[in-house]
Amino acid sequence: MSSQVSENIIKLFVFFFLVYVAKSQTSEPDTLCDINTCPNDERCLRRDGPGNLTFVCECVQTRARDGTMGHNCFKNNDPVHSTFLGCYGKACERGSFSSPNYPQDYETRDKTFMALYIPHAKSIFFDFSSPFCIEEGKDELYVGSGLEIYFGDIDDLDNLPENWYHFDGSGVPSNFTLQGTDTTFVYFSSDKSTVCEGFNITWEAQGKTRCLLPNTLSNFGSTFGRVE
Ligand SMILES: *[C@@H]1O[C@H](CO)[C@@H](O)[C@H](O)[C@H]1NC(C)=O
Numbered sequence: 001m002s003s004q005v006s007e008n009i010i011k012l013f014v015f016f017f018l019v020y021v022a023k024s025q026t027s028e029p030d031t032l033c034d035i036n037t038c039p040n041d042e043r044c045l046r047r048d049g050p051g052n053l054t055f056v057c058e059c060v061q062t063r064a065r066d067g068t069m070g071h072n073c074f075k076n077n078d079p080v081h082s083t084f085l086g087c088y089g090k091a092c093e094r095g096s097f098s099s100p101n102y103p104q105d106y107e108t109r110d111k112t113f114m115a116l117y118i119p120h121a122k123s124i125f126f127d128f129s130s131p132f133c134i135e136e137g138k139d140e141l142y143v144g145s146g147l148e149i150y151f152g153d154i155d156d157l158d159n160l161p162e163n164w165y166h167f168d169g170s171g172v173p174s175n176f177t178l179q180g181t182d183t184t185f186v187y188f189s190s191d192k193s194t195v196c197e198g199f200n201i202t203w204e205a206q207g208k209t210r211c212l213l214p215n216t217l218s219n220f221g222s223t224f225g226r227v228e
């Protein structure tokens, strides 16, 4: 191969790589809803994952104190959220979420809700940091698939909906993976007395990377979780 040819091949690869990087850095116009169906013009993202949710709303303006949910910003029957955090899109493939003040004690009567939507994720891996402490039997932490939590669904801890987890007590829980989902919520609630250090949970989405050059770029493809 002449050096001219290989130089051109290298240029071509650099070009495709830059295109790939540029594409992965954009704010995903391809996933924005054609018509925004979200209240208050909240950011609306198209969804083609499992289930019948065809769009999701980020719900960050209508956030917080009224129990707003991450699908369509409707309210649930939980009267108050102290904090609502929504993170939607590729930028949310990995991150961490902790109780207020972590690793100092959390507050009494706190309700913190985080919703994540990661387009094209196939599963989401979670790992807890040390310390972990949530007053057993009183305060509670739930992690599950979906963007909504209905408290009627969780009266019976032995019979949680599929793909939901409940955590309390002390001792760092094992890592776990929510399978077959591109949406997840983390919900924390403390009662009126006795506090503890709380939790810090790290997540990482795993899914198929949309590579332009699948074999060549597999290392770069790892910007989206693990390449299958
Ligand atoms: C979506 O599916 C759930 C059950 O899986 C059902 O309760 C709900 O009515 C469906 N919603 C629509 C808009 O079809």
Ligand SMILES: *[C@@H]1O[C@H](CO)[C@@H](O)[C@H](O)[C@H]1NC(C)=O
Residues within 6 Å of the ligand: 127, 174, 175
């Ligand atoms: C997940 O936890 C198991 C033990 O429960 C451990 O062997 C494994 O290395 C952990 N995985 C990661 C990625 O931290």
Ligand SMILES: *[C@@H]1O[C@H](CO)[C@@H](O)[C@H](O)[C@H]1NC(C)=O
Residues within 6 Å of the ligand: 096, 097, 098, 102, 103, 129, 200, 201, 202
């Ligand atoms: C939670 O853990 C992650 C990963 O170890 C770390 O980057 C982050 O700073 C921690 N958050 C807090 C509040 O300690």
